[in-house]
Amino acid sequence: MxxxxxxxxxxxxxxxxxxxxxxxxxxxxxxxxxxxxxxxxTSKSQLFHYFPDGKSDMLLAVAAHEAERVLDDQQPYLSDLTSWAQWESWRDRVIARYAAQRRKCPLSALTAQLGLANPAVGDIITGMYSRWQGQIAAGVRTVRPDADAERVAAQMIGAIAGGATMLVATDDIRYLEIGLTEAIENLRRD
Amino acid sequence: MxxxxxxxxxxxxxxxxxxxxxxxxxxxxxxxxxxxxxxxxTSKSQLFHYFPDGKSDMLLAVAAHEAERVLDDQQPYLSDLTSWAQWESWRDRVIARYAAQRRKCPLSALTAQLGLANPAVGDIITGMYSRWQGQIAAGVRTVRPDADAERVAAQMIGAIAGGATMLVATDDIRYLEIGLTEAIENLRRD
DNA sequence: GTCATTTTGGACCACACAGTCCAATTTCAA
DNA sequence: TTGAAATTGGACTGTGTGGTCCAAAATGAC
Structure with missing residues (x-):
């Protein structure tokens, strides 16, 4: 190759x-x-030609591809969290995205499938969350320079992850709505 | 049978x-x-004798068993959230449990495996979260009769789910710590 | 134009693993 | 004691599916 x-x-x-x-x-x-x-x-030989290590290799590429999509879908809001109105827009965007995909969360499904065995998967996921959290933290710094930006960002990432998990588990979007709304509200009145 | x-x-x-x-x-x-x-x-025939529908049938029983464990592990704290000290103890208990199991979350793994296809799995999971949230809400009512107990409880469930998800994904317990701590703190100063 | 390299087609293999089957043994009620 | 029902042992089967292989066709450098 x-x-x-x-x-x-x-x-x-x-x-x-x-x-x-x-x-x-x-x-x-x-x-x-x-x-x-x-x-x-395509044919079998093509599959193995482009992904010599077989299925796991391919799923890895798919996972990387999906991880890209997650962040791309939140642009341009995510990279410009400079006013409360922007924060609201971003929140609505995130909620709309998850509401649309409903119980089908490609990333959680893929990570569960590939599992902890493959460290490369961990790198993809960790990297994505790291960038995500970084962008949120940057936003926090612009609207609340005095706050612990990383901690707030971590809380929001947690709220989103939890909301997504509960959405998959119970088909109820409210956990995401409540979690994100409260986290932003919390930041706002600090 | x-x-x-x-x-x-x-x-x-x-x-x-x-x-x-x-x-x-x-x-x-x-x-x-x-x-x-x-x-x-045991022997193959025993497996199919007690679980006539095969593996999926068995995994269902395992999932129900694991769901029990989740709530049992939080007792007696969960059912007696009547003082702030009790809330702290409960929080520490939850965090300790997840810190111990680290990336191995049996429930998330099982639900991912059985998938959304099986409605019986959904019932088990939904039922568990429902009871969990109910017990938290009861605790909220005793310490903050004026708060929207269900909403607060939903926020906490979301924080836990998110913390657990992030723990599996990144092997970092802090998301759970931050989420739960902030949620309780939020309730306390309301 | 020609030759090496990449790309493609699809038959074929290996085997893991869920599920079947039947006979042997144990349990327990009457 | 006896016999029907529950329990157990384990060999066997079938298939879904990841992966291999080799030869044919397309591509591109010179």
Whole structure:
């Protein structure tokens, strides 16, 4: 896999996106290589050509792809939390996103599937949360320079993660609404 | 399975507890019926005798068993949140429990494995959270009769769920500590 | 134009593992 | 004591599925 012609890169891309779509819809446990092959009009040899280590290798790429999406979906709000109105917009954005995907949280499903075994998965997840928390903390510093920005950001990340978990578990979006709203409110009146 | 002699009941129990232990340790995806058979000194026919619908049936029983444990582990604190000192003790208890199990959260692993497909799983999880939230809300009413007890309880459940999720994802207990501490603090100074 | 390299097709393999089956043994009520 | 029902042992089967292999076709550098 030293060189990679444009055609090859396109195929690889098609595989990742097709697999991501399938997994988002049906869950990683219910998607086999044959399903991915069929959905992306590829062959077995292509799958293993672009992902020499097999399925786990592919799921890793899918996980990285999904992690990107999580943060991208929150732009431009997340990177510009400079007024309370912006904070509100961001919150609404996050809630809307989760309300839309309902019980289908691709990242939690993937991490659960890949598990703690693979340290590379941990890096992806940790990195994503780290960037996420960093951007929130930056926002906190602009509206509340005196607050413990990292702590507040950690609280918000926790509230979001909890809200998402409860959404998946109980199909109830209110946990996310309450958690995020309270965290922002808390910051505001500090 | 109409009748169930004491011997049979004991065997069934042994299977559930043995399977739960194994799954807690290795994750549901990495535990096969043969592993359970070996660990519980039973035979294939026994497994299917007590769980006619096979593995999913068994995992359901394991999930119910684990859900019990979650609440049991918090007693007697959870059912007696009548003073701030009691709230602190409860919080410490919850944090200690999660710190001990570290990244191995049996419930989240099991729900991820069984998935949203099975409505029976949803009932177990929803029921557990419902009872949990109810007990917290009862505690809120004793220390803050004027507060919106259900909302506060929901916030705390969300903080715990988020803390647990982040603990699994990043192996960092601080999200749980911060979330729970802030939630209680918030209630206290309201 | 030609030759090496990349890309592709798809048949085939290996095996893990859920689930079946039947016979042997134990339990317990009458 | 006896016999029906529950319990147990373990060999066997079937299949879903990840992974291998090799040859054919496309690509691109020179």
């Amino acid at each position: 030293r060189a990679l012609t444009p055609k090859g890169a396109a195929t690889r891309q098609r595989i990742v996106e097709g697999a991501a779509l399938l997994i988002r819809e049906h869950g990683p446990a219910n998607v086999g290589l044959d399903d991915i092959r069929a959905a992306t009009t | 109409r009748a169930l002699t004491p011997k049979g009941a004991a065997t069934r129990q042994r299977i559930v507890e043995g399977a739960a232990l194994l799954i807690r340790e290795h994750g549901p995806a990495n535990v096969g019926l043969d592993d359970i058979r070996a660990a519980t000194t």
